[in-house]
Amino acid sequence: MAKTGTSNTPSPTPLSRERILQTALHLADEGGLEALSMRKVAQALGVKAMSLYNHVANKDDIIDGIVDGVVSDIELPRFDLDWKTAMRRRAISAHDVLLKHPWAAMAIMSRINVGPAMLRYVDRTIGCLREAGFSWEMADHAWNAIDSHIYGFTLQELNFPVEASEYAETAERFISHIPPDQYPYMHQLSLHIINGSYDGLHNFELGLDFILDGLDRLRDRN
Numbered sequence: 001m002a003k004t005g006t007s008n009t010p011s012p013t014p015l016s017r018e019r020i021l022q023t024a025l026h027l028a029d030e031g032g033l034e035a036l037s038m039r040k041v042a043q044a045l046g047v048k049a050m051s052l053y054n055h056v057a058n059k060d061d062i063i064d065g066i067v068d069g070v071v072s073d074i075e076l077p078r079f080d081l082d083w084k085t086a087m088r089r090r091a092i093s094a095h096d097v098l099l100k101h102p103w104a105a106m107a108i109m110s111r112i113n114v115g116p117a118m119l120r121y122v123d124r125t126i127g128c129l130r131e132a133g134f135s136w137e138m139a140d141h142a143w144n145a146i147d148s149h150i151y152g153f154t155l156q157e158l159n160f161p162v163e164a165s166e167y168a169e170t171a172e173r174f175i176s177h178i179p180p181d182q183y184p185y186m187h188q189l190s191l192h193i194i195n196g197s198y199d200g201l202h203n204f205e206l207g208l209d210f211i212l213d214g215l216d217r218l219r220d221r222n
Helices: 017-031 038-045 059-071 083-100 104-110 116-131 136-159 164-177 184-194 204-219
Strands: none
Touching: 017 038, 017 059, 038 059, 059 104, 059 116, 083 104, 083 116, 083 136, 083 204, 104 136, 116 136, 136 204, 164 184
C-alpha cells in the first residue's frame, strides 16, 4: 500500500508584481534598460511571457515600477535637520543609489514618474525647502538645481572615458594636442595633473556645497 502524506518537494514561489520587478531590476542593473523585455523577464523567472500580464501592464509599467523602487532607497529630507544638512544628505544618498543602478539616472530624467516613492520624495524635498523659508518658486528652482547636479555628475562619473587612476597618464599622452601658445590655461592645468600637484578628480560634495551656499544667499532675498 502506497504511503500517504505531503511531498517534500517545495512548492514554486507564486508569481507576483514584486517578483517581476525584482527580476527586472536585476536585468536592468546587469545590461541596462535596453536589455529589458517582457520575454527576457519571463525567461529569467521561468514562466511564459503572457503570465506577466496578470501583474504588470507592459514593459513601461515594469520600468516605472523599478524606477520607483530605486527612488525608494534614497534618503528623504528630514524636517528636524537644518535644511542644508537635510538636502546635502538627500543629494549624497541619491548619488550613491544612482551609481548602483547605472540606468536609473537617465530613466528618472526622461520619464514622467508618478509612483508613490517618487511622489513622496519630491513632496518631502519641496516641503523641506518651504519649511526653510524658500518661496514656492524658489523651492522649485532650488530642488531642480540640486537634482541637475546629482544627475549630471552621476552620468559623467558613469560614462567618463578615463579611469581616475589614469588621469595623469592620459593628460601626458594628450598634452601635445594642447600647445601652450594656443591653450595656455588648459596646458597649465594639464601640467598640474601630470606632475601630481593636482589629481584632476572632481568632487561631488564640493559642487553640491557650491549650490547649497548659493541657494542659502538667495533664500535671504525671498
